[in-house]
Amino acid sequence: MEVGLLGLGIMGKAISMNLLRNGFKVVVWNRTLSKCDELVAHGATVGGSPAEVVKKCKITFGMLADPPAALSVVFDKGGVLEQICPGKGYIDMSTVDPETSAKISEGVTSKGGVFLEAPVSGSKQPAETGQLIILTAGEKALYDEAAPALNVIGKKSFFLGQVGNGAKMKLVVNMIMGCVMNSFSEGLVLAEKSGLNPHTLLDVLDLGAVSSPLIRGKGPAMLQSNYSPAFPLKHQQKDIRLALGLGDENAISMPIAAAANETFKKARSLGLGDLDFSAVFEAVKDLQRLS
């Protein structure tokens, strides 16, 4: 099967490599074309623009960094809309707000194409090993048609209904994750400043009810102040902000998320925005900086 993939950042590159490794033909495009070289060395071909990629492929995936980039590859000159047409599908895996996704959906379908919103849960390593969770919404027919690719990209795909539902589900999941990371950080600081060994806390948590891949995976690195970015903190804070905005539409009061959002902002102000979101631990520690 041949698919297109726009955007070769950490996630886009990892997904492309995984597809190539599993026998897919992949036509790639990236704003900085040189980033395509490594993919080409693994068997990919290159499109000179998003439009060129769409021209060659029945199905094209997008994996852009943020809403502006996601909109740009679709609407700008040389963008997806120049070549999308009946029979072709666009699957946007970027994490964007529901409004952006709606715009892209409208653009694609107005040209007769079919659209699937498909943000993913999981970061670099699950992307490399095809263990992502894919939260799709939009055109069911495209979801079905893309199944061979989705089954390689992720360990599980969900079809959640109308466009917007994938984006919303992603925001909810990331909101919970940010709150859990924040709660865990407060516990680590409380333990340490109360005279306990934080490593022992990790051991205790690992055996109990709140044991999770997140805590297990990131706890030890946090205790070594190692925040090599898997999921940048600035994006985590943006996601909680968007989740709060989603709640605001329906007057949903979310005090924990609101408090976590403020701590992540504090972390941004400390210059931690490009580190892994677990760096919020530094902000929580800073909340009790002894003079």
Place this chain on the structure above:
Amino acid sequence: MEVGLLGLGIMGKAISMNLLRNGFKVVVWNRTLSKCDELVAHGATVGGSPAEVVKKCKITFGMLADPPAALSVVFDKGGVLEQICPGKGYIDMSTVDPETSAKISEGVTSKGGVFLEAPVSGSKQPAETGQLIILTAGEKALYDEAAPALNVIGKKSFFLGQVGNGAKMKLVVNMIMGCVMNSFSEGLVLAEKSGLNPHTLLDVLDLGAVSSPLIRGKGPAMLQSNYSPAFPLKHQQKDIRLALGLGDENAISMPIAAAANETFKKARSLGLGDLDFSAVFEAVKDLQRLS
């Protein structure tokens, strides 16, 4: 080995039964003596008072509901202190604040006895199956001597040093757990009111970074408003309050815990205190009760 056990509430009874099943002789006591009957039917013997139990046993465990009860069985007439002496040990598995634990420790050691603080993490089912996590602190020699019993009571024991460390570790763990439950509840409400299927959210979470026994175990019941108490909400709120108090001693700022504490208080005010702590979901739902 013969041990004493004071307090046959949900936890004390389950622990006793497990010990009996594993070949221990157990001398039990409960304020309402009739509660001993079932244990006697399984091979336990009865002490007419805490002092009588201590008289018969080298090591006696306490599993009382709260600090007042924990203090009472030690200090009151007919209490542990009337019979504790050199060569005898008292292991208090009640969840109490560090100050209460310190008082009990002082009382026991002032009579020449040895003391081990040993609150447990886990509720009814792990108590029945010997899968608790035991957070001990105090007299290492007693910890070593009680190992055969501790190995049956729990899946893992920790020795955390000086008296107070076990109580503190318990508070930290329960604080994180309460915050996670609260965050999860906010996510469930946000999902539902944004048009998503909350059951699908459970499925997504289960595959991802914040997947945990807590969410997996309680999520479905919460969606059915089933809050059959494993860990009463009023105790969860008390534990977060105590954790905040512990933080206050060292001027540790914990905004997430503080926000969670207020939501659990809200839940108490709704009359949910005796239900499982997952009933905080009802309070979070109530935070957006549409008129």
Place this chain on the structure above:
Amino acid sequence: MEVGLLGLGIMGKAISMNLLRNGFKVVVWNRTLSKCDELVAHGATVGGSPAEVVKKCKITFGMLADPPAALSVVFDKGGVLEQICPGKGYIDMSTVDPETSAKISEGVTSKGGVFLEAPVSGSKQPAETGQLIILTAGEKALYDEAAPALNVIGKKSFFLGQVGNGAKMKLVVNMIMGCVMNSFSEGLVLAEKSGLNPHTLLDVLDLGAVSSPLIRGKGPAMLQSNYSPAFPLKHQQKDIRLALGLGDENAISMPIAAAANETFKKARSLGLGDLDFSAVFEAVKDLQRLS
């Protein structure tokens, strides 16, 4: 002096009446033209559209309910931009976000007109009696030229510099006000549920450091559950949300405002959005609704 005034809601009408009473000629416009009748009876003349008003007047004021309305009267067909030109000024007193104000400013100046952002602090009664506080920013020359009118409209005007500063100042002021109202509400509930007479709390506060027109003016009505709207709660919540958004741009952590925002959302969900913002007291009371 002759001025135009677009928008005859509570504030626009009160401001117009005050100007007429003070000898100004006022040309009014309102989407529902019949609302102009009462003003005409007091000496105003009517413009059939915003453009017609601008055509007649050197200076035109806008007092619209929200950003969409504020943008509409400027950019739509028959709007301000059709007649604004060199020598004419537009002064927007609507409370809008800085981005909306920037758009309007751009539109006006692109036609050669001059613009002044001028949100006001104060509600109906100060509007009627010319006791508003006017927070202007933009074209200083227009500020000076409009001085005779501003001096009648308000008790004090501030010129705050570049466009956006007026909107920002308004958001900061309203954020503080919303937090104070929320804090005061929590105090009232704590007093009452602790067995104190809340009326006595009002008396005590009135003599002390936090005595303010807000508490003095609204306290007694709140204790009678009288929330006749002077400043609708939904607008107060929107202002706090916008203030938090302003803070987010610069990673400013504002935990009190964030907590207050969630309580105001809760109040909206209780259907209190159209009542006076002091109705947040009902939401705070509801936070401890005894079962």
Place this chain on the structure above:
Amino acid sequence: MEVGLLGLGIMGKAISMNLLRNGFKVVVWNRTLSKCDELVAHGATVGGSPAEVVKKCKITFGMLADPPAALSVVFDKGGVLEQICPGKGYIDMSTVDPETSAKISEGVTSKGGVFLEAPVSGSKQPAETGQLIILTAGEKALYDEAAPALNVIGKKSFFLGQVGNGAKMKLVVNMIMGCVMNSFSEGLVLAEKSGLNPHTLLDVLDLGAVSSPLIRGKGPAMLQSNYSPAFPLKHQQKDIRLALGLGDENAISMPIAAAANETFKKARSLGLGDLDFSAVFEAVKDLQRLS
């Protein structure tokens, strides 16, 4: 009239001087007796212990720093209880928690004396000029009898009923004050970091609904980082903590107060505890310390 006064800290000394200036005979006592000298120079006499003071006076006032000190002067050797008897009254103006006040009341009345709880609102300067607000509760007859002194000590006295009500009212008032100071601080930081002049914000606030002696009095000093202590921050944080504890008894959810409490703890951790409570501004500023 002759009265006793125990405790010559900032408040006790100021109150004594004011009474002496107004023609009262005052018998003073302080743990460090040398502190009495200045009062003696102004006409006071000295008691060698609290008991000696009570022996000489029909009515004795206490103005101690905290609950331990307040309990000590009553219950310790040489304390109030050694001389209190029918016909004598003790009026405790210390700010203590309701439980401490109850203990003192019990002690005094068990000896046949009469007790009045009388915490004050206001700090050094109102104490010097007799402008305090006195929040009394307990024995009405003693309240009436002490009226001549109360009328000099304060500008207004309230009799609030049973012992505990004065302490509770004080906590509620101080909780509101702490939240207002925190909200004001967040507004100042938001203004400054959004490019506004914070001094202008003070001017705007002063004209509006939340204008208060607190903001008017402390705002300018805060902008100069002048936190000369009138009301120590550590006491403010203790009062909010006690207010939250009072709320916890009745499951009263107070999210604003909870958030403010965490910020005041943060301020303590920055070493600001002995400065005026307005120094919380530094903690709020620190929440957005740019890297």
